[in-house]
Amino acid sequence: DIQMTQSPPSLSASVGDRVTITCRASPSISTFLNWYQQKPGQAPKLLIYASSSLQSGVPPRFSGSGSGTDFTLTISSLQAEDFAWYYCQQSYSSPYTFGQGTKLEIK
Amino acid sequence: QVQLQESGPGLVKPSETLSLTCNVSGASITSFYWNWIRQSPGKGLEWIGYSYYTGSTNYNPSLKSRVTISVDTSKNQFSLRLSSVTAADTAVYYCVRVVFSSSGSQNWFDSWGQGTLVTVSS
Numbered sequence: 001d002i003q004m005t006q007s008p009p010s011l012s013a014s015v016g017d018r019v020t021i022t023c024r025a026s027p028s029i030s031t032f033l034n035w036y037q038q039k040p041g042q043a044p045k046l047l048i049y050a051s052s053s054l055q056s057g058v059p060p061r062f063s064g065s066g067s068g069t070d071f072t073l074t075i076s077s078l079q080a081e082d083f084a085w086y087y088c089q090q091s092y093s094s095p096y097t098f099g100q101g102t103k104l105e106i107k
Numbered sequence: 108q109v110q111l112q113e114s115g116p117g118l119v120k121p122s123e124t125l126s127l128t129c130n131v132s133g134a135s136i137t138s139f140y141w142n143w144i145r146q147s148p149g150k151g152l153e154w155i156g157y158s159y160y161t162g163s164t165n166y167n168p169s170l171k172s173r174v175t176i177s178v179d180t181s182k183n184q185f186s187l188r189l190s191s192v193t194a195a196d197t198a199v200y201y202c203v204r205v206v207f208s209s210s211g212s213q214n215w216f217d218s219w220g221q222g223t224l225v226t227v228s229s
Contacts, residue, residue, distance in 0.1 A: 031213075032213060043219035043220065049213065087151075089216070091215060095154055095167040095169070096154040099151075
């Protein structure tokens with residue numbers, strides 16, 4: 001199975017901050033990488049697909065980049081509603097696997 | 108706007124079979140691949156498998172011997188059966204639609220049900 005490792009496991013930030021979450025894949029997955037946001041009691045929500053494509057309806061402050069083994073999710077200016085868990089997921093090969101998540105908390 | 112809604116027992120006894128159904132509205136069940144994904148504190152998010160209305164399936168090898176996912180086109184719903192459950196199968200189970208890119212190579216989970224907690228306990 002492809003291993004997905006996210007860092008950091010948790011992150012404290014303030015409204016207005018620029019935040020970056022990293023996801024590393026082993027082995028390489030080209031651009032077959034998706035990002036999801038999950039709030040307490042809710043299902044995950046798709047933010048970014050194919051490494052850098054913004055899902056319809058998602059604010060443009062969210063962006064993704066990367067290829068191969070290293071990927072990033074960036075939130076350009078944190079809003080109060082962005083404090084949540086974030087997960088990366090590879091769609092390169094089955095079984096599709098997720099990172100362990102990054103908890104974004106209010107500082 | 109597609110909507111997915113899981114239903115089924117919230118409590119299953121060890122060694123028995125977990126059965127869940129997902130009702131799909133706002134999309135044709137024959138136009139997409141349909142997945143089950145579960146989430147537990149110990150194992151995080153785990154993809155269980157998917158099915159297409161033709162009967163084509165793809166399961167996670169770690170669960171393959173115990174899993175069946177099937178699509179009922181007459182009811183626009185799909186289902187999950189997981190046999191011989193243990194406490195390790197306790198999780199929130201999500202039904203999820205997967206979308207493929209126009210080239211068919213990329214795919215992503217774009218629509219999720221709200222999730223249903225299934226506890227395995229005697």
